[in-house]
Amino acid sequence: MNEAQDLESFLIELIDTLEAILSSKSARGDPAKSVTYWSCIIEELDALGWHRIAHITQDLSQVQIDLCDAFERKHLLIVQFPPGYPTVPLKLEPLLVPETESELHLLEHGYMTGVLTASQESGLQFAVTQAEKLLDQFQEFWNVMEDIDEKTWVIDPEKPTRTDRMRRCALDPLSPRSIPETRMFGPTASIEPMRTKLFQNAGLWDRTKLPRENLEVLLELPDGFPTPTSVTKDEMNIECGICYSFRFEGQVPDQLCSHTKCQQPFHRVCLYEVTRM
Template sequence: MDRELEVCIEIASSDSNRSGIESKPEFKTVVQRVLTGNLGCVFGTDELKEILVGSKLQLQQKMLEASDMPSFLIELVDTLEGILSSKSTNIDFQERSVSYWSQIMEQLDALGWEMITDLNADLSKVQIELSDASQRKHMLVVRFPQGFPAVPPTVEPLETPACNSEHSSLSQQLNSNALPFGQQPGLQSVIRHAEKQLEFFKEFWDVMQDIDEHTWVIDPEKPTRADRMRRCALGNHCSIQMNIDPLFPRSMPDTRLFGPANSIDPMRSKLYQNAALWDESKLPRENLEILLELPNGFPSPVNVSKDDINIECGICYSFRFDGQVPDQLCSHSKCQQPFHRVCLYEWLRSIPNTRQSFNTLFGACPYCSETITTTAPKQ
């Protein structure tokens, strides 16, 4: 301890009983009995007594349980160390808190309270609502450390898409939360950096919003601002997956078609044959409707029902199961029922006449009795 406290110890004589502790000896300073036990007594000043107010009962019990005075003294010293260290920390925090709170309040006043959607009682965390040029809402979370303003605030990164590796330097710059606060760290620097991100990704989010509003997105179930992939229903048990480049969102995306071969093969041919028609002045969704020759556009919840697109597993009757989407189809042209691999595998295993060759099962489709095959799902 950096602080000195006077503590006097009186050890009980070997022939003393519990009530026969020797009388208090003469001390040079004014002390009083603080703790008493069968091992002896602890005397101290009023200062020691005040420090131990909240711990006296606990120490008294430890003194009664101790095997000897030296072991109890170790407990006493540890307790005093903890109390004094805690009080010192509290004093330091109180001294800092006046500057800490006033600086944060100044920052929030300058920013504008209409932008604040949540604020911790101790002002350590603030949630700020930002809008991009298309009026989409984005939440920015800023945390103020106890050493603020000497220690800069930390920022939880906005939900933004990851850029491709060939543009890693730009990606790191845009997604970094190590902000250029300079000599005077503050919320204004945080907001400026966040607004640059919103401006940069504005067109990417426009493209994704158009897809979400004009197609039936079957994956991801709840897209975030960071998601670059959309899997959209095409009808007739078919779907298309597209990955949009955040840096060039109007360029032709990487695409993948899912569905029965007799349906997706003609679509794949159209996609490649019409690739030269891609027009970056149009949105990707509009371009894909042209390339795939969809006269009525993509199916969407507005113009088709869920039964029409038939994307749910024919065994568990859900689209997602344990994070997986249906990836198996009955090959019969009039059935083409989708299944989760794990559901179909377990179904076929339960049927007595199912044949097996290595890890592949051969059995009857539960809907049309057409022979259907599947392999064991990955563990």
């Protein structure tokens, strides 16, 4: 409209543009969408609030919705509107949440792969509400894991995501403050005293405290765990005795030589390759 010299030239340009769009869709074989499709989507987005829309495709077929949990963590819900919507249910991509041992329990309540399965009767607002309820289940779990990430040196995984349950020990996402199953790695002379302390002090575990705080008490670490501010990355990295690197194919050395005078760490895959030669 800004470039058109007059109304007539604007209308001509508009008609040409619309014909080009329709011709392109016809060539691609895109299914026709009814007026109900467009009006229904617009009404649902109006009701949800456009300020919550992070991104929307030009044809309104996919919408990315910002979700914010109780602790101000940002999440993204991706919704796809099929051509037959609202007769055909909308499609929801899984949320980034950890897998739980009670997956079957979630399925019984309508959950599938991290989000509620949409039905023909459920619209956009219903899907958003169910996604927010799903996120609420993992607030305490993410609090625990963020505390570990911020106040310890996490060796593995290198770049944790909200779906990762592992930081050297596994935590139940639905009961993250319970005592975790731990696996200590290192020379026997160093590890055995720590295992003894962990066993003897197990009764001191306090569910009101974060797991990191409890482990520091059980292992009798007055200065706490090593952190990026107290220990350098080179000091934390242990090289594999075969490939002479710390991380190989995304894995860290997790196998130790059984000889007490050696205790050299190795990647499992490196040991496998050596045995094949």
